[in-house]
Amino acid sequence: MIKIEDISKIIGTPENEKLEYKAVLPPARSLAQLIASFSNTNGGIIVLGANENNGPPNITGLSEDFHASPVTNKALDLLSPRPEVKHQYISHHGKRLYIITIEKSQTAITIENKIYIRKGTKTILSNPEIRAQNANQLPDLAHALTTLEDYSQSSTGAKAKFLEHYSGVFNIIDDLKKILYPVSESIPTLNHEGKILIRILFSSCADNFEIYLTDLLYEIYLANPATLKSGQQVTIKEVLDCADMEEFVLFWAKKKLSKLQRGSVKGFMSDNVQIKELNVLDEIHQDKIEKILQIRHLYSHRNGIVDDKFLQFFPENFLVNQEHQMSVLDVLNHLSYLMATVHEIDNAAIAKYQLTTF
Numbered sequence: 026m027i028k029i030e031d032i033s034k035i036i037g038t039p040e041n042e043k044l045e046y047k048a049v050l051p052p053a054r055s056l057a058q059l060i061a062s063f064s065n066t067n068g069g070i071i072v073l074g075a076n077e078n079n080g081p082p083n084i085t086g087l088s089e090d091f092h093a094s095p096v097t098n099k100a101l102d103l104l105s106p107r108p109e110v111k112h113q114y115i116s117h118h119g120k121r122l123y124i125i126t127i128e129k130s131q132t133a134i135t136i137e138n139k140i141y142i143r144k145g146t147k148t149i150l151s152n153p154e155i156r157a158q159n160a161n162q163l164p165d166l167a168h169a170l171t172t173l174e175d176y177s178q179s180s181t182g183a184k185a186k187f188l189e190h191y192s193g194v195f196n197i198i199d200d201l202k203k204i205l206y207p208v209s210e211s212i213p214t215l216n217h218e219g220k221i222l223i224r225i226l227f228s229s230c231a232d233n234f235e236i237y238l239t240d241l242l243y244e245i246y247l248a249n250p251a252t253l254k255s256g257q258q259v260t261i262k263e264v265l266d267c268a269d270m271e272e273f274v275l276f277w278a279k280k281k282l283s284k285l286q287r288g289s290v291k292g293f294m295s296d297n298v299q300i301k302e303l304n305v306l307d308e309i310h311q312d313k314i315e316k317i318l319q320i321r322h323l324y325s326h327r328n329g330i331v332d333d334k335f336l337q338f339f340p341e342n343f344l345v346n347q348e349h350q351m352s353v354l355d356v357l358n359h360l361s362y363l364m365a366t367v368h369e370i371d372n373a374a375i376a377k378y379q380l381t382t383f
Contacts, residue, residue, distance in 0.1 A: 032124055035070060036084070036117055040077050040146045043069030048076035048085055049248030050123075051381035052240075053099035054136075055182035058383065060100060060127055061134040062141035062148040064108040068129035069143070074122040076379060086120035090250030091274075093123040108134050148383055162199060163210050165357045170195055172361065176368045179382050183240030184371040190233045191364060194226050198353060206353040213350035220350065224324035227356050231321035234314075234363050238293075238300065241374060242278040245299050248378050252299050290315045303373040310366060317359055323349055 040046060045059065050073060063069040074087040087093065097112045109128035114121060133140050142151045173195070177188055198205060204219035206212070214220060245252055281297055290311040294301045306314070319338045323329055329350065331343045343349060351359075375382055 032070065032072075032115065032126070033117055036072060036075065036122070037082050039082070042143045042145060043067055044072070045069070045146070045148075046072050046075040046077050046082055047381050048074070048083075048379040049381065050087065050091055050093050050096060052182050052244055052247060053096050054103060054186075055244075055381055055383060056096060057100035057103040057136050058139075058141050058182075059148055060108060060110060060125065061104055061136055062143045063127040064104075064110075064130040064134045065140060065151070066129070066143040068127050071125040071127070072122055073125070074120060084117060084120050084122070087114075087123055088250050089121065091247060096247075097123075097125060103136050104134050105136075106130075106132060106134065161202075163206075163353070163357075165210065165354060166195060166199055169357055169361050169364070173364065176364060179375075181241060181244055181371055181375060181380050181382060183237050183244055184367055185383055186240060187233055187237040187367055188364070191230060191360060194230055194360070197222075197226060198357075209352075210354045210357075211352050213352045213355075220329070223351060223353070223356060224329055227351065227359070228321045228324045230360050230363065231317055234317075234367065237367055238370075239275075239278045239281075241370070242281055242297065242299060243275050244380050245374065245378050246274045246278060248380055252378075290318070299378075300370070303370060303377060305366070305369045305373050313362065314366070317363065320349065320351075320359075 035044065038044065043063070045063075047059075051059070056071075059071060063071070073093060075082050075084045077083070093114070094112065097110075101107055101110060108130050110125060112123065112125040114123050116122070139150055140152045141148055143149075170192075173188055173192055177185070180188070201219075201222065204216045205214055205223060207214060207216065207219075214223065281293075290306070294306060294311065300306065316338050319335060323331065323335050329348055331345055331347045331349055333345060335349075336343060336345065374380055
């Protein structure tokens with residue numbers, strides 16, 4: 026294990042296989058992946074409060090609003106077996122840094138049965154799920170999977186989790202051709218189980234878009250605690266129900282999603298300047314997302330049977346009590362749109378808030 030007194034000599038040298046800088050405090054899950062990658066390779070050091078963006082390392086320091094130790098301990102609890110790690114604050118040229126030193130492990134350290142390693146300055150998954158190439162795969166599905174892979178190259182923890190879910194949904198669509206699109210990908214299935222599964226898959230992906238925004242707000246709050254401060258009131262019970270500050274931040278991020286869950290994208294935008302100021306979701310984006318969420322609501326709460334509220338968003342396309350159906354091609358088009366939107370939001374958030382990327 027590297028002695029803490031020797032770390033000051035290392036800070037300022039370029040990132041490498043055994044050294045990583047992060048400008049801000051990442052979520053526990055993202056930090057766990059990073060710690061595991063060092064432990065599974067040759068050990069190393071993570072410096073929180075510094076960054077290296079196409080130039081020499083820049084020592085910025087960590088905010089004093091959040092404590093890194095509880096997040097680090099939560100990250101370590103996600104790992105199996107728990108690696109040998111030391112972590113503490115140090116002062117470097119008047120800046121407050123948090124240093125995590127990781128010993129090389131003799132056994133594989135896993136998180137959610139996944140093994141991460143270091144390759145140069147990158148953290149990569151060494152045991153990805155490999156699927157055989159399907160010669161009969163739908164062209165639109167193949168394109169969606171290729172796009173997903175491209176989008177995975179650099180992302181926040183929030184986006185990585187979002188894309189994992191979509192990858193699973195795309196694989197289900199690929200496996201269940203006989204019930205999801207027995208005639209054609211452009212024709213809705215008449216199979217009863219297929220109809221139900223289409224509604225479930227689509228609803229889960231719309232839900233996951235909302236989960237992404239919650240997770241992203243959480244990462245922004247951790248990285249920039251000042252963005253969490255506002256004049257909004259919380260109850261003593263809401264505070265006491267949370268085990269620590271990090272849990273409260275996640276609770277608050279979820280609470281900020283309430284208007285979006287009721288189908289009001291514009292209401293969500295007005296309440297969340299952190300997302301609004303990214304200048305990604307203009308009115309056209311907002312209207313399209315709101316329609317997607319209305320379809321999700323119809324599928325989740327009315328088994329796809331059109332009602333008067335739904336007709337407010339689709340006045341010319343449907344009739345009351347008509348069954349709303351989508352083909353697999355329709356589903357893929359909607360999900361590809363949400364993927365592209367998340368990709369835009371994520372890139373803007375990384376640039377604006379210096380979020381940790383993987």
